[in-house]
Amino acid sequence: MAILLLFLVMACSDDEDDTSSIVLGTLRVENPNFCNHSSGVGGRYDIIIPYSGTQDDILKNVLFEGTLDDGTTSSGVRDQFEGFQLDDGNGELNWGNVCLGFADSAWLDLEVRIETTDGAISSSASIRLNRTDFDN
Numbered sequence: 001m002a003i004l005l006l007f008l009v010m011a012c013s014d015d016e017d018d019t020s021s022i023v024l025g026t027l028r029v030e031n032p033n034f035c036n037h038s039s040g041v042g043g044r045y046d047i048i049i050p051y052s053g054t055q056d057d058i059l060k061n062v063l064f065e066g067t068l069d070d071g072t073t074s075s076g077v078r079d080q081f082e083g084f085q086l087d088d089g090n091g092e093l094n095w096g097n098v099c100l101g102f103a104d105s106a107w108l109d110l111e112v113r114i115e116t117t118d119g120a121i122s123s124s125a126s127i128r129l130n131r132t133d134f135d136n
Helices: 002-011
Strands: 028-037 040-054 058-068 073-078 089-101 107-116 125-130
Touching: 028 089, 028 125, 040 107, 040 125, 058 089, 089 107
Parallel strands: none
Antiparallel strands: 028 040, 040 089, 058 073, 058 107, 107 125
């Protein structure tokens, strides 16, 4: 009976959990400045995306979602990196010259994931961007 119970526990273990093997680190921005955006006031950023857990992975897309302070959300996919070889183990990806619209909002929460050509999607990483980040 004990052997049967042990077998059932092992059979029900979650070997395929929902966590990705590719983990994103803390996002950071460089070179904040103004830009023209269809929603009005925009901020231009170089978004640095640290990652780890890669092994012979090739980037396909950067997936992102932005949420303004009023709760409005917008999401998209950037394929400008398609075919970019990710460093084995860990590295950083510079998603440069990104123009994000603030409309009338004081801040924007940006969530990012990366997708590889074999369909693996990383964990998410977020950063809050303030309208005043580039207004110094």
